[in-house]
Amino acid sequence: MGDSPGWDVHVADNLDGRERYDLLTSLVVPRPIGWLGTRSPEGADNLAPFSYFAALASSPMLVGVSIGHRASGPKDSLTNIRGTGCFTVNVVDESHVVAVNASSADVAPDVDEFRETGLEKQEATAVRAPSVKSAAAVLECELFREVDLGDAPNTLVVGRVLAVRVRRDVKRRAGSLAIDTASLRPVGRLWGVDYSTVGEILTIPRPRA
Numbered sequence: 376m377g378d379s380p381g382w383d384v385h386v387a388d389n390l391d392g393r394e395r396y397d398l399l400t401s402l403v404v405p406r407p408i409g410w411l412g413t414r415s416p417e418g419a420d421n422l423a424p425f426s427y428f429a430a431l432a433s434s435p436m437l438v439g440v441s442i443g444h445r446a447s448g449p450k451d452s453l454t455n456i457r458g459t460g461c462f463t464v465n466v467v468d469e470s471h472v473v474a475v476n477a478s479s480a481d482v483a484p485d486v487d488e489f490r491e492t493g494l495e496k497q498e499a500t501a502v503r504a505p506s507v508k509s510a511a512a513v514l515e516c517e518l519f520r521e522v523d524l525g526d527a528p529n530t531l532v533v534g535r536v537l538a539v540r541v542r543r544d545v546k547r548r549a550g551s552l553a554i555d556t557a558s559l560r561p562v563g564r565l566w567g568v569d570y571s572t573v574g575e576i577l578t579i580p581r582p583r584a
C-alpha cells in the first residue's frame with residue numbers, strides 16, 4: 376500500500392466567493408444545462424442557459440434552477456418567471472452549444488436572444504412561453520415554488536413540468552418513453568467555459584437484494 380497523498384481541506388467559510396465558485400463548479404460536473412425560454416408580461420421573449428440545474432422529482436415532475444442576481448437586480452429569466460409563472464427548459468445537444476453560449480450575453484430585458492442567436496422559436500403547448508424549435512425535447516413548466524437561498528445572490532426556482540415535448544425523430548429506448556442518450560448527444564457544463572459531450576456509456580445492472 377502506497378502512502379496516502381494527504382488532503383487539502385478548504386473550509387468553505389475561509390474561501391472567497393470566487394474560490395468557492397471554482398471548487399464547486401469544477402467538482403460537480405458535468406452539469407446539465409437548463410436552457411430557459413421565458414416571456415415578460417409585456418411580451419418580450421428571452422432565452423438563457425443555467426447550469427445550476429437539476430431534475431428534482433418525477434411524480435410530480437419537478438426541476439430546479441438556481442438563478443443568480445445581478446448587482447442591478449434579478450436576471451431577466453427570474454423576472455419573467457415571476458411575472459408569468461411559467462417557462463420552458465430546452466434540452467441542449469451538441470448542435471446548440473455555440474448558441475447556448477451566445478444566449479448567455481448580458482443584454483437588456485427587451486432584447487430577444489432567439490433573434491440575436493438566429494434560433495427559430497416555437498410556442499409551448501401547455502404554458503405561454505417560447506421554446507427552441509430545433510431542441511430535441513422541451514420541458515414545459517409552471518412555477519411550483521420559489522426558494523430563497525439565504526445569503527446566496529441566487530433564487531432557486533422549482534418548476535413543475537406540465538408537458539414534455541419530444542421531437543418525433545428523436546430515438547427512444549425500446550419499449551419505453553426513455554430517450555436514447557447516444558442519439559440525443561447531450562452537452563454538459565464543466566468549469567468556466569468548458570463543456571462535455573457523452574463519452575463511453577457504462578451499463579451496470581443494479582445488485583439483487
Ligand SMILES: Cc1cc2nc3c(=O)[nH]c(=O)nc-3n(C[C@H](O)[C@H](O)[C@H](O)COP(=O)(O)O)c2cc1C
Pocket residue numbers: 408421422423424425426427428441442443444450451452453475476478479480481482564
Ligand atoms: C453554460 C452556462 C451556464 C450558466 N449557468 C448559470 C446559472 O446556473 N445561474 C446563473 O445565474 N447564471 C448562469 N449563467 C449565466 C446566465 O446565462 C447569464 O447571466 C444570462 O445573461 C442570464 O440571462 P437573463 O438575464 O436573460 O435571464 C450561465 C451561462 C452559461 C453560458
